[in-house]
Amino acid sequence: MATTVQAPPALCLANITKRFGSVLANDDVSFDLNQGEVLALLGENGAGKTTLMNILFGQYTADTGSVSVFGETLPPGKPGAALRAGVGMVHQHFTLAANLSVWENIALGTQGIGSFVLRSGQVRAKIRDLSARFHLDVDPDARVSTLSVGEQQRVEILKALYRDARVLILDEPTAVLTPQEAQDLFATLRQAVEMGLSIIFISHKLHEVMALADRIAVLRHGRLVATRTRAETNPDELVSLMVGTAVDRHDYTPRTVGAPRLSLRNVSTPSTGTRFGLNNVSLTLHAGQIVGLAGVSGNGQAALSDVISGLITPSGGDIGIAGQGITEWSPRIALSHGIGRIPEDRHKTGTIADFDLTENAVLETYRDQFSRRGWIDWRGARAHAETLRETYDVRTSGVDSRIRLLSGGNMQKLILGRVLEQSPQIILANQPVRGLDIGAVTYVHRRLVEAAENGAAVLLISEDLDEVRKLSDVVHVISDGRLSPPIPRDDATPAVLGHWMAGNGFEGEVPHAS
């Protein structure tokens, strides 16, 4: 027998695999969280972080693998087991009742059915004690609706601590915070670790991860690609781990670059809530060229996409199409100027789930191409949908079937067809292959390249560096709403892109908007 008994890890995930249809959400993921440690879980959207946490909390049952907390294996698929074992989670979107006070929110659900009288004195005392010990300054009697976002997050943390959590999981906790609040949060978390808690910190913001974590686990396409201690890594390496480096570059033939089709000059948009606006962005898309936009997610891609889609009008700067300045801007105007848009979220913005294939196929064109004097030409619309179905290989039982029954790949092919059939001059492809299986990915990529070869100006927004490097003639990097200068294809190495993605090189590059 060994004389030293090693403490069991606070949390141990062993060989977790979870498959949804043809998509491997988690592929043999294993890691430990040591006691008293901050482990950052780093990965792009869709890398499998959320699935992993849902398995930990019993929302999903893993296909293989097990979860144990302080050496005890949790029963799979039992929500609540992790909570009882001492794992607390602070979600990105808070789960607080706004019309109740802080102490009521914290006590909610902790008392059995039957104890009708809340022992408010005891609850308050325990909260005050926890607040003091962890430096979580909140008034227990304040109404949640009167609290700032930072304070609400403290309530969420207190809620977990009140339930005697010894492991705390925070899902992108700084996404909703101001920089100052984020600093306060980090101080709190360091305090919590000193008090003996173990923390998993989910994020894709590199500087935060580097500031807080002891170790960093990187997920990519459902696989755990690396675990590093903070001392042995740096932001550039983390970026390349997160987005990949292996690039298949062979079938690239240079395309003839034509006239400028779309230009943004010094475009700015206000930041709203949790997302970055654009800061003096200038960008030109040329005919026959694919421009890639790389960047860690949440750095202004959504704002840029919304501007080009016509959903938001810039607060500053100019939009020019084929050399003409644009004065009025809306989705319909964008469409009328030949901008084809593949939106980031095909379920929420790209299609209407309970509309059938035909109705979705003509969603953007019903007025100009499939109606006469206010009446829709359903015969023509159906024929058009049939054409799309055959040309773009949308597999469905028929054009009358509802879109919600289609797989992601088929849904995306329909959107792609809807866009390409209009022979657009300009194509905005925002995350066009996210969540698709490999066959659909190849198909979508091939079609986009063909469109460029036929003279369209393409903007490809992606968080996957491989995808950007494989397709683009020129790459821009977006960081904190700022855009890098164009980087030619051959210079766009992971090292160079990673450098920009980590937020370097922008100082002095573009003037900050006040």
Added chain:
Amino acid sequence: MRLEPISAPTPARRIVPPVLALVATLVVTSVLVMIAGRAPGDVLRQIVIGAVGSKFALLETLNRTTPLIFTGLAVAVAFRAKLWNIGAEAQLYAGAVITVILGTGAMSAPSFVMLPVLAVAAFIAGALILLGPVILKTRLGVDEVVTTLLFNFIFLLFVSFLLEGPLKDPMGMGWPKSARMLPEGRLPRIFDGVRLHWGFGVALIAALVIWVMDAKSTLGFEMRAVGQNRDAARFAGIPVTSVMIKTAVISGGLAALAGFSEVSGLKGSLTLDLSPGFGYTGIVVAMLALLHPLGVVVAAFFVAAIFVGADSMSRAIGVPSYIADIMLASALLFMVLAILLTKFRVRRD
């Protein structure tokens, strides 16, 4: 326990829940009737006889159906676009007020001019009433459920003021009641000697028009798109605000036609009890019809039959006619539950 969405419900799952809802409604009603000390079979039979058992009964039911088709359509059109118009009652009275103002002497014209003018004026009045809340909603994000609901009470008080003041019939022996409509302003009867008026015909036509518009017109397409997914509609270039405003115009206008039809076709003058809550019952009708324009006709008939039948049953057997309210309320609740069961399955964890 949790609910899991079903992507493609089987035919059985579509049919069985609504049938169960009907059965459950009858069970609840029967239990209450037994508590009241009567035989459920007798009561139900009497309700059916009272509603459709004779020519007189059937016509009475159809007359009651008419305003419910209009308000049911008004609610269905709005709800489909996710515009929560709870104000059909006020819109109905707005239509009635305009009809009475124009139809009691403010204008004189032959019937074939007068009637269309009255209908159009009523339609516009109802549309204007709903426009306020909708503009508040699209501009300032004010919840239209609250504004349209509360405006009902304000408008009813305004009607009360009109009937005590400017619109009071000088020959009315002091009753709060408007003057009688001119004969040119009265909707004729469909058949000679039968109390059923052309308001019913107009209501059926309105349902057909809305149904065709919904399925075939660009506006109908836009309204459905905005109702199902506002973000996707906006992204696709559908002018969401303008569609909401057009929806409001149609919805408010339809509700106001109920007021026009009741005054011009049935009552011949305006009193404060013109509508026993047709505006609110319109919500029940629309929900029972699953917001389908033709379903509204069927649901309106069903609801009207229960009310008329229960009145007659109450006179014959003595169970209070409140049983009609309970039947409707439970039919609606069970129906909502049934709709849930066609879309979700219950799973135990």
